[in-house]
Amino acid sequence: MADPSxxxxxxxxxxxxxxxxxxxxxxxRVETVGFDYGQRHRIELECRLRVIAExxxxxxxxxxxxxxxxxxxxxxxxxxxxxxLTRDRAIEFEASGLPSTxxxxxxxxxxxFAGAIAYRRGLDxxxxxxxxxxxxxxxxxxxxxMTAMSEALGLGLDRPVPIDTPLMRxxxxxxxxxxxxxxxxxxxxxxxxxxxxCYFGERGELHDWGYGCGACPACELRAKGWREYRAAKS
Numbered sequence: 001m002a003d004p005s006x007x008x009x010x011x012x013x014x015x016x017x018x019x020x021x022x023x024x025x026x027x028x029r030v031e032t033v034g035f036d037y038g039q040r041h042r043i044e045l046e047c048r049l050r051v052i053a054e055x056x057x058x059x060x061x062x063x064x065x066x067x068x069x070x071x072x073x074x075x076x077x078x079x080x081x082x083x084x085l086t087r088d089r090a091i092e093f094e095a096s097g098l099p100s101t102x103x104x105x106x107x108x109x110x111x112x113f114a115g116a117i118a119y120r121r122g123l124d125x126x127x128x129x130x131x132x133x134x135x136x137x138x139x140x141x142x143x144x145x146m147t148a149m150s151e152a153l154g155l156g157l158d159r160p161v162p163i164d165t166p167l168m169r170x171x172x173x174x175x176x177x178x179x180x181x182x183x184x185x186x187x188x189x190x191x192x193x194x195x196x197x198c199y200f201g202e203r204g205e206l207h208d209w210g211y212g213c214g215a216c217p218a219c220e221l222r223a224k225g226w227r228e229y230r231a232a233k234s
Contacts, residue, residue, distance in 0.1 A: 003028020006164070007118040008127040009110055010034055010069075012048025013197045014210070014222055015129030015167055017190070018175050020055070021182040022166045023127045024062040031123060033070040033114050037077040037106065041201035045071070051194050058186050068121075072113050077106065107140035108149065115153040115161050125162040133171045143168055172225020173232065197222050 006023045010016045010032035023030045034048050049069075056063035107130065114126050130141040139145060146163045153161035167175055179187045191210065196203065198212030198219050205211065209226035212219035 005029035005123045006125050006127050007123045008032050012044045014195050017195050018179045019127050019129045031067040035072050035074045037074040043201040044196040047196040054190050111149045119157050127164040130165045131167040173228035176229035
């Protein structure tokens, strides 16, 4: 039987980089897919290529398993979204109780297109960094959503489409620790130096936890996780 294979939803951020390392540790063939949906922090599209290149360089064994990267133009998603990730507007909570960074349907669209690519490429499963422990309350990050999407894709493609979410039940501190367990200090350094999480695309200042504005919810979560991760090591 051939080694199992996976397609990783890869944004170039901390979470998806940890998931990529997780998949490369487990599966014989791994490909990546990213999405350009008109996001304000589109600098992540450049960062993701640097992260892939650095993984190939720093981890040759993983590099041998790392196959093609795919970038999908989902600009239409940005066109129909009025959110703080796709428009120049403040990050705030809306009447729904969700933050204005919530892009309706984003993960549903990502998984649908990823499922189609996996089908065409003969890849067995999808891997995503969705998490309902440290997150902003997005309903499309919950395990129930992943279970439903896996079932819908399986029915629509007439083949099983498992969706691995290795971060679903862990917080950001544990995500840093997972990266260390998978790739040692070299992977942690790569995440600090090359990945991008900041909602505003800020890469002017390198903090001990990475680049970012330091004030948006994504930066606050990443910095808080870093502090807790480092405290647990001391």
